[in-house]
Amino acid sequence: MSSAAGLKRAVCERCLRAQSACICRWITPVQAQAHLLILQHPLEVGNAKNSARLLHLCVNGSVMATGEAFDAGVLDSLLHADGRTPVLLYPATPDDAGLPAPPPMPMLPVDALRLVLLDATWRKSRKMLYLNPALQRLPRLGLTDVAPSNYCIRKAHAPHQLSSLEAAAQALGQLEGAPRRFGPLLDAFDGFVAQQAAYVRACAAGSRADNASQSDEQGVNRLVGR
Numbered sequence: 001m002s003s004a005a006g007l008k009r010a011v012c013e014r015c016l017r018a019q020s021a022c023i024c025r026w027i028t029p030v031q032a033q034a035h036l037l038i039l040q041h042p043l044e045v046g047n048a049k050n051s052a053r054l055l056h057l058c059v060n061g062s063v064m065a066t067g068e069a070f071d072a073g074v075l076d077s078l079l080h081a082d083g084r085t086p087v088l089l090y091p092a093t094p095d096d097a098g099l100p101a102p103p104p105m106p107m108l109p110v111d112a113l114r115l116v117l118l119d120a121t122w123r124k125s126r127k128m129l130y131l132n133p134a135l136q137r138l139p140r141l142g143l144t145d146v147a148p149s150n151y152c153i154r155k156a157h158a159p160h161q162l163s164s165l166e167a168a169a170q171a172l173g174q175l176e177g178a179p180r181r182f183g184p185l186l187d188a189f190d191g192f193v194a195q196q197a198a199y200v201r202a203c204a205a206g207s208r209a210d211n212a213s214q215s216d217e218q219g220v221n222r223l224v225g226r
């Protein structure tokens, strides 16, 4: 049930969450040599456990855009801004006949690159790839030596399926040849995960609280996987 009070609930302008669920304390600024472009699927925008906005707020100069099928001109501008060469963080898909074989990774210094991250479920990221031919034509970066995810609040995922923030932290470190350089990002993520878990527990304990807004309830439903 929406209420006037719920609609007027104060929202943090930086992380776009209710101020009671603000995650800005976890913002840890990092400077990456590669530029970071986050393409977020619309279904992830209101997902309370989504880490992409925290990632965006941490990585200086990163750009985040939301969409599924992007306008070709807009996407081209996002991919090639400042003359950087985009590479897509996505595993090889040799068995997917619907996708062309991507070109090899360019032999360029890391500060000439743009890391493109699809922030979506596995199924939706594949759909984004199908719907945007410009993404299909990008060289692909696959992660090596992937550590297990700390994303304990994301259920029914194998350990190697990382959150967007974890995947980006590993990829940026891999590109710079310094796997641990983005450890502070992972520390920030640990704090974020702990806050989300505490929020789930608090909401479960007070699930009949009169002041729970509809949007909060939807967020919790996602968090507990209902």
Ligand SMILES: [Zn+2]
Residues within 6 Å of the ligand: 012, 013, 014, 015, 016, 017, 022, 023, 024, 025
């Ligand atoms: Zn905030």
